[in-house]
Amino acid sequence: MLAKTILIRLLSTAVTLFGVAVVVFTLIRVAPGNPISMMLPPGATQEDIANLNALYGFDKSLPEQFVIWLGGVLHGDFGTSITLRRPVSELVLGRLPATLELSVMALTIAVALGGFVAVIGARKRGTATEVGLDLTSGAVLSIPDFLWGLVFVLLFGVLWPILSISGRIDPRIDFDFTTNFYLIEGVLRGRFDVVGSTLSHMLMPAMSLALPLAAMIAQLLKQNLKEVLVQDYTTLARVRGFSETSVILREALRNAALPTIALIGVQFTFLIGGTVIVERLFAYEGLGNMAIDAVINRDLPLVQGIVLLFAALFTVINLLVDLSYTFLNPRLRNG
Amino acid sequence: MTSTHPTAQTLDIIKLNVRLANGRRLLRDVSLTLKPGEVRALVGESGAGKSMIGKAVLGILPNNLDISEGEIILEGAHLNAMTPSTRRKTVAKMSSLIPQDPLTALNPVRKIGPQITDPLIRIHGWSADRAMKRARDLLDRVHIRAPERVMASYPHELSGGMRQRILIAAAFAPSPRLIVADEPTTALDVTVQKQILKLIRELQRETGTAVLFVTHDMGVVAKISQQVTVLFAGRVMEDAPTQQVFEAPSHPYTQALIKATPTLNAVTKSFSPVPAELIAELHSDIAKIDAAYDAGDRA
Ligand SMILES: Nc1ncnc2c1ncn2[C@@H]1O[C@H](COP(=O)(O)OP(=O)(O)OP(=O)(O)O)[C@@H](O)[C@H]1O
Ligand SMILES: [Mg+2]
Numbered sequence: 096m097l098a099k100t101i102l103i104r105l106l107s108t109a110v111t112l113f114g115v116a117v118v119v120f121t122l123i124r125v126a127p128g129n130p131i132s133m134m135l136p137p138g139a140t141q142e143d144i145a146n147l148n149a150l151y152g153f154d155k156s157l158p159e160q161f162v163i164w165l166g167g168v169l170h171g172d173f174g175t176s177i178t179l180r181r182p183v184s185e186l187v188l189g190r191l192p193a194t195l196e197l198s199v200m201a202l203t204i205a206v207a208l209g210g211f212v213a214v215i216g217a218r219k220r221g222t223a224t225e226v227g228l229d230l231t232s233g234a235v236l237s238i239p240d241f242l243w244g245l246v247f248v249l250l251f252g253v254l255w256p257i258l259s260i261s262g263r264i265d266p267r268i269d270f271d272f273t274t275n276f277y278l279i280e281g282v283l284r285g286r287f288d289v290v291g292s293t294l295s296h297m298l299m300p301a302m303s304l305a306l307p308l309a310a311m312i313a314q315l316l317k318q319n320l321k322e323v324l325v326q327d328y329t330t331l332a333r334v335r336g337f338s339e340t341s342v343i344l345r346e347a348l349r350n351a352a353l354p355t356i357a358l359i360g361v362q363f364t365f366l367i368g369g370t371v372i373v374e375r376l377f378a379y380e381g382l383g384n385m386a387i388d389a390v391i392n393r394d395l396p397l398v399q400g401i402v403l404l405f406a407a408l409f410t411v412i413n414l415l416v417d418l419s420y421t422f423l424n425p426r427l428r429n430g
Numbered sequence: 431m432t433s434t435h436p437t438a439q440t441l442d443i444i445k446l447n448v449r450l451a452n453g454r455r456l457l458r459d460v461s462l463t464l465k466p467g468e469v470r471a472l473v474g475e476s477g478a479g480k481s482m483i484g485k486a487v488l489g490i491l492p493n494n495l496d497i498s499e500g501e502i503i504l505e506g507a508h509l510n511a512m513t514p515s516t517r518r519k520t521v522a523k524m525s526s527l528i529p530q531d532p533l534t535a536l537n538p539v540r541k542i543g544p545q546i547t548d549p550l551i552r553i554h555g556w557s558a559d560r561a562m563k564r565a566r567d568l569l570d571r572v573h574i575r576a577p578e579r580v581m582a583s584y585p586h587e588l589s590g591g592m593r594q595r596i597l598i599a600a601a602f603a604p605s606p607r608l609i610v611a612d613e614p615t616t617a618l619d620v621t622v623q624k625q626i627l628k629l630i631r632e633l634q635r636e637t638g639t640a641v642l643f644v645t646h647d648m649g650v651v652a653k654i655s656q657q658v659t660v661l662f663a664g665r666v667m668e669d670a671p672t673q674q675v676f677e678a679p680s681h682p683y684t685q686a687l688i689k690a691t692p693t694l695n696a697v698t699k700s701f702s703p704v705p706a707e708l709i710a711e712l713h714s715d716i717a718k719i720d721a722a723y724d725a726g727d728r729a
Binding site: 338350426 | 521526549
């Protein structure tokens with residue numbers, strides 16, 4: 096049963112990724128702009144152009160190019176970046192940790208903040224506090240992530256400059272990273288200067304990405320909590336002496352969480368999509384920032400690699416969301 | 431403020447009034463007492479306010495309702511004079527609820543075991559071992575086979591009758607002085623109803639817990655209670671020992687209720703519903719009394 100589910104899951108993932116690959120491959124080649132002409136100095140000869148075209152395989156037909164590329168991918172070879180002249184897989188995997196740290200940090204902030212506001216709202220249901228929280232989250236939600244980014248830059252980068260507005264870490268810090276997970280490695284190796292600097296660079300982009308999602312979580316979770324809090328088992332818990340906060344956290348939260356988990360699953364992929372612009376805004380050295388450069392430079396292999404990685408990431412997230420349903424709802428567990 | 435009461439009652443409700451924000455009274459001057467170990471049935475038609483009384487005692491009235499006047503004294507403690515958190519703890523220490531619908535009264539995402547032991551550990555301050563043992567013993571007492579397995583199950587894996595037995599075990603687990611049982615058999619099959627009723631009666635006798643038993647079935651009243659309070663439209667119509675109520679019901683509404691109960695008239699088959707004229711008459715009487723009251727309120 097479980098094996099069958101996993102098999103179906105893997106197959107559909109493969110189909111999705113293949114579809115994404117075809118679409119991206121075609122789109123970026125059909126779109127105007129030629130990577131070769133951008134690489135060559137002015138005054139290059141027709142022969143130079145033809146040579147380079149042949150080198151990168153751009154002289155072949157589109158289907159042929161695709162088959163060659165796909166063959167490489169199946170052997171773990173995603174091609175070579177035209178502008179950076181290094182293997183796409185190495186470049187992309189090198190940047191992935193930065194984006195993962197940023198988006199997981201943003202997600203954590205969103206869940207913590209949104210969850211906290213939802214619990215307070217449910218605790219204070221029917222009072223002015225609830226109305227105030229509703230209005231606030233409505234307002235927060237109406238401002239998109241990159242505008243929050245600008246707001247934060249103004250607030251904590253310019254007016255009250257306590258956070259770093261550009262990059263991923265203070266370049267003066269002397270630290271030999273073995274992975275590109277700066278934050279995690281800083282924590283694990285007990286280097287608090289590294290942790291501090293990474294956080295100082297990460298906080299604003301993470302908050303920008305987190306705020307709209309936090310507002311969504313606050314609204315949806317509070318609504319579902321309120322629905323659960325009239326159920327008989329919560330009444331029984333009150334009779335048994337548990338405080339309202341305790342009833343919310345122990346009895347209601349898990350029952351109310353399913354729709355929010357589904358929302359987080361969908362919105363997390365949007366959040367990762369949002370890193371593209373937010374990383375650019377804060378010159379944060381992640382995948383999104385690299386993706387923009389790759390598109391500007393028509394670095395076709397690199398664009399493909401990044402998009403494929405994003406797509407793979409999204410399917411993994413969806414899988415995790417589905418698994419969490421089973422964890423939260425015991426009725427789905429057997430069978 | 432006096433926090434103790436001279437009488438030795440388990441529960442003493444004195445002239446309790448519950449109102450809506452608009453002033454409408456859902457309970458009017460309800461008084462009743464429960465001696466230790468006594469079972470008092472609370473009967474009346476749907477909407478009479480039976481559950482309301484239980485909720486007022488347990489402190490779980492809906493937000494739009496208010497205890498406007500009256501006293502509730504539980505084991506000598508004046509509940510209405512307490513802060514909400516003290517009241518909550520006092521009520522939890524001394525009383526339990528057996529709910530109406532076992533299907534909705536257990537948390538679907540939590541295992542049975544912790545749902546019984548949690549309050550014992552976290553509210554009553556027992557050790558985990560003691561709570562586990564108590565839960566096991568009581569599940570065994572309510573005829574649940576393989577208590578260990580049941581405690582590791584989720585509610586959806588168990589039948590309605592089993593869940594109600596679990597809720598009964600949970601209610602008796604902290605050895606409360608008072609149990610409010612709000613129509614604990616209404617949601618169950620007829621055959622299961624009998625077992626559940628028997629179980630509550632047995633456990634009540636063994637433990638000497640006082641029970642406020644809400645029901646609309648005079649047949650159940652006859653089986654389980656020593657005292658009866660007959661309620662109509664939020665008013666007490668009759669308050670008497672059960673035997674007396676059946677032998678010589680003093681109020682016409684009580685007489686009609688008895689006549690309306692099939693199980694009590696099975697032999698003669700002469701049962702008939704409470705006449706609509708009687709209900710209308712009672713309502714109009716009450717309206718007159720209310721008008722007089724309200725005039726008094728204004729004066
Ligand atoms: N939250 C509320 N707001 C307004 N009216 C309410 C509320 N809860 C209950 N009532 C009303 O109070 C009255 C008494 O309700 P209660 O639930 O105590 O009735 P009951 O005697 O238990 O009836 P049943 O046998 O149907 O359970 C009913 O008329 C009901 O409509
Ligand atoms: Mg009721």
